[in-house]
Amino acid sequence: MFPGSLMMGAKDRLLPPSLPYRFFIAAVLFHVAAWATLLTAGPGAVLGFVGGQGLVLAALHMITLGTLVMAAMGAAIQLLPVATRRPLGPQWAIRLMFWVYVPGVAVFVVGLGLALGWAQHLGATLAVVGMALFGWLVSANLRKVTDLPGVTRYSAMAVVSLALLAVLGLVLLVDFTKGFLPDHAAIAATHAALAGYGFMGMLALGFSTVLIPMFVLGSAVPDALVKRAALASGVALTLAVAGTAAGIGVVAALGAVLGLVAVGLHAHAMRGTIQSRMKKKFEPFFRLVWVALVMLPLSLLLAVALALGAPADPWSTLWGFLLIFGWLLTFVTALMQRIMPFLASMHSSSLGGKPALVSRLAPKLPVDIHLACHVAALALVAVAIIGGWAWPMWLGLFAGLAGSIAFGVFAFEVIRRYRSHMTAAAAANHEG
16 A cells, blocks of 8 residues: 555654744745735725736735745645655755745735835745745755656646746746736736646646545555656646747647646546545545635636637636636645644654644644635635626635634644644653
């Protein structure tokens, strides 16, 4: 069975808990800040958003750079060494990545929200340096790894996408003041596709080939099926990005259609793992996973329609919302809901004694509230975008904020319970 071989010697490859958890805490804080910023902007700004600087663009980057990328960094620096059985890199590089990237994102989003050019350029430069460090650490870890095609192939595409989206992000930033791009909207859509389907999407699919079998105690995903799904994903992304950047709708639509095929192949690859699982009852975090797996093909169907000429108002706004908030934010919060107590449980036996159970470290009520509020926010905001109505947008933004706060309570409660367990273990050792 795959889980046993993966976890063999895993404790020897654990980083100090402060390293991954600092990224998770930052992700949680940016999550709350994003919904609060959207509420501050108001329904009119969200419904009328077609690009440009302001609070809505700042909130969008709080989710993408602040929550999604931050959570990916926190998960990757710990889970990659466990999966590949190879060290990620020096811990000083991980700390430097955090202290460069987090302030960079904070300064950048403030610059976007207040239209401060110097803050945008300074923040973007720092964030790009942090992402470059992340790409270097991941690439170094995956070098010469041959037995994890799901991780290596998807991660390689994620790193390439990261480099391209960083370049396009800087180009778009300069274009705000210089205005040299012939089609700013096309490059912005390409940037969004690289971020959503390329960097974060490929990481999500790649990590799922490791995490899902581990969490459900299922069999390994067959290499041949993973390679086929990864190849289809890479071709789909290449066509979609090239078609969008060049303004050739048919090519972009073909890429999105092939993306749907790739999603189907990935689901087929994961099917055996799910069917062979030892845990017959799905854990609570899977409720969010199912929602995310509905949002992904919906976003691709909308991408096909837009590429073939569907009106940008309101469908491009809905596409961006389903991609970022529906697919990626839902999937990332699902994995954080499981990874945070899982890592805490692994660390909890470092002082001796029995490890704390994951179920004891993870409070149930906050995640139930987050699930209800997050799903309500997705539905209400989507309806508001389609109909152009302010009142469901208000309700959706309030639901999103409430859900993000509930998720924050969950995250900090996991940390509190872990610290309480370690305090008790230290006291027992002292008495012993």
